[in-house]
Amino acid sequence: MNLPQSTAAPAPSNPHLAAVLQNKFGLSLLLVVLSRGEDLQSSDPATESTQNNQWTEVMFMATRELLRIPQAALAKPISIPTNLVSLFSRYVDRQKLNLLETKLQLVQGTR
Template sequence: MSRDTEEALPVLYPPLRNVIGGLTFSQLIKVLKDLTAESLTTYESLTLACQNKFGLSLLYALLSQGEKLLSSGVPLEPSIGDFETWTDTIFQVAGQLSQCSLVEPLLLPSNLLTLFCRYLDKRTVHQLKSNMESATGFLALAS
């Protein structure tokens, strides 16, 4: 893997998605908090994630799983502050994704625009959609 990260990432991504798919809402929030609030400022952490194929793919997978959990109707059993952290994270991530140039992720989950539409104004969603499409070359359709 250390030889070629471009070859290793597609191999590691499916198992990573499986792990993310098994997270509870509270565990997912913890990972998102760790990803967006490391020793760097939140802005710097998100900027680095958006400019890195693995970082952006991980961020998208986490957000997509959060949306799946919230829309599933299954009781989430959140910890105190999870929903507030989730909402704050959505706003932080959306602000960053709409302002910076993005690398092409391994996968653009179809439910991301649905997630952003739930929390953000139309102008910001339109900018996000435009940025996502320019990074992937595909239409970022809400499903």
């Protein structure tokens, strides 16, 4: 499953999520929640379709905002989950996955 490719204008940014990404604690907590949520989501084959769709939308929203926000605006997270690549790999293509991974690794190492 990949982020929808649209020829329309990009989805508007989420100001609350943007603020979370610019806060060290907020970004760290978001990454942990996404990591744990993805673990739970992928480990339960009986997950209802509605819950699956809601989780997918959360992942798309987080991914869009992480890709949209400039690297310089991202806070340095306390840590990055070890399953970062697999966390986003179900939702983005390889190019976007590489961008996310590079962006988060650079932020982790430079601040």
